[in-house]
Each structure stands twice: as C-alpha cells, then as structure tokens.
Amino acid sequence: MTSFIFDLDGTLSDTIPLIKQTTSQALARFGLSACDEEIAGFIGIPLVVVGEHFLGADRKEEYMQAFFEHYHQHNKEVKAFPGLPEMLTQLQAKGAKLAIATSKRRLPAYDTLEIIGLRHFFPVVVHSECNCGFKPGPGPVERAIADLGGDPAQSWFIGDSVHDIASAKAAGISSVGVTWGVTTRDKLAEAEPDYLCDEVGELHELLLRLLPAD
Structure with a gap:
C-alpha cells in the first residue's frame, strides 16, 4: 500500500508566520536580529541547531526557552x-x-x-x-x-x-x-x-x- x-x-x-515572528522575538531578547530570508532558511531545521547557530553550544537552551515562551502564547491560533x-x-x-x-x-x-x-x-x-x-x-x-x-x-x-x-x-x-x-x-x-x-x-x-x- x-x-x-x-x-x-x-x-x-x-505556522510559518508564527515561527518567523517567534524567531525574531527570541533573537531580540539576546540583542540579535536576522532578516526574513535568513529566518526562513532555518525553518524545518531542529530548534537546537538554530539556537546553537545564533548563541553557540553553551547557550542554545536559552534560545529554545525564549522561543517556546513566545510560541506557546500564540500557537492556539x-x-x-x-x-x-x-x-x-x-x-x-x-x-x-x-x-x-x-x-x-x-x-x-x-x-x-x-x-x-x-x-x-x-x-x-x-x-x-x-x-x-x-x-x-x-x-x-x-x-x-x-x-x-x-x-x-x-x-x-x-x-x-x-x-x-x-x-x-x-x-x-x-x-x-x-x-x-x-x-x-x-x-x-x-x-x-x-x-x-x-x-x-x-x-x-x-x-x-x-x-x-x-
């Protein structure tokens, strides 16, 4: 079959608009930013990899926490x-x-x-x-x-x-x-x-x- x-x-x-918005919000918490095209390039890649890219291996969990805090506030939409x-x-x-x-x-x-x-x-x-x-x-x-x-x-x-x-x-x-x-x-x-x-x-x-x- x-x-x-x-x-x-x-x-x-x-979910793409929400993921883009959430990524921008999470990066801003750490004083970082990325253009829409760069953010789009990370969609479909595990969040742990994205966090390591932007903050390094030692702080990837901080990025993930920031991402999920914002995402879970809006994912019911x-x-x-x-x-x-x-x-x-x-x-x-x-x-x-x-x-x-x-x-x-x-x-x-x-x-x-x-x-x-x-x-x-x-x-x-x-x-x-x-x-x-x-x-x-x-x-x-x-x-x-x-x-x-x-x-x-x-x-x-x-x-x-x-x-x-x-x-x-x-x-x-x-x-x-x-x-x-x-x-x-x-x-x-x-x-x-x-x-x-x-x-x-x-x-x-x-x-x-x-x-x-x-």
Whole structure:
C-alpha cells in the first residue's frame, strides 16, 4: 500500500508566520536580529541547531526557552490549511498509510497536530527526539516508512522546503513539493521534487492518482 509522509510546519499547519515572528522575538531578547530570508532558511531545521547557530553550544537552551515562551502564547491560533482534512479523510478511507516527519520536538509536534485537528490521521509521528537524525538527512523519512511498515518504492514525502525534498532524495523515495509554505516556487523547483503543487486541491488530486487503482 502507498505511504504518504508529510512535513508539518508550512505543509499541513499554517505556522510559518508564527515561527518567523517567534524567531525574531527570541533573537531580540539576546540583542540579535536576522532578516526574513535568513529566518526562513532555518525553518524545518531542529530548534537546537538554530539556537546553537545564533548563541553557540553553551547557550542554545536559552534560545529554545525564549522561543517556546513566545510560541506557546500564540500557537492556539494556528490552523490547518483549508482542504487538508477532507484530503486526509479520503486518503485514509482508501487505505493509504499516513505519517509525519517533522523537525519539531515531540510535544510541540503532537500539540500542533491536536490544535489543527489532524492528530487522528497519523499513527506515526517522527520528531526530532526520535534519535534518527534530522532532515535533510534520510533518517526521519526512513524511520517513518519503517514504523508504517511501508515500502520505500511506494512511499512519497510531501513538504514545503528544500530540506524536505533533499530528505526524500537521501532516503531514495519520491517527493512532492508544495508552494504554500516557507519556500518560493522557483527555489523549491530547483530542489527537483517529482511533482510541485500550488494548491491543496491540486495535491489532493495528485495523491489520489498515486494510489493503486481500486
């Protein structure tokens, strides 16, 4: 059976504006700043890596604490992109295996899925505390496929960043880039996903076509 593995932020959850705002607020606490493009480049990378980049290894936990304090004040406002619940309902009904591969830590990943109302679709959630490496490496994708009991030859990774596409390529599976998240269409196209989708409805139709015929 076909497996569909989804990134979370910017692919399923409309969290990119909040992440950008939170990153700016956290950096400001330490007298630092970064342009929008630089911040966007760190989205999809584990927060511990971002903290180490800006503050060094000795103070990365301080950055993470500052980030989470602001993020948790506003994350209840986060929504799923329109059309996704209907898409996932149909994919699930047709027997597709569904999983998440995210750079979020365990609790924020599960919290986000609960807040946006999609938790029940995903029996497998691979997060940054799974000890399987980080995107753009293959570990999270390989772990998701293994936990689903899936076949790499029938597995697809769907994400909004070049890290997602690179992770799929590293794991030897096919990928779909979606352009409603953090990455521009041109930049995502340069990563060479197998497909590019500009709207949820387009993704919905594509994934149905990728399923075996009834």
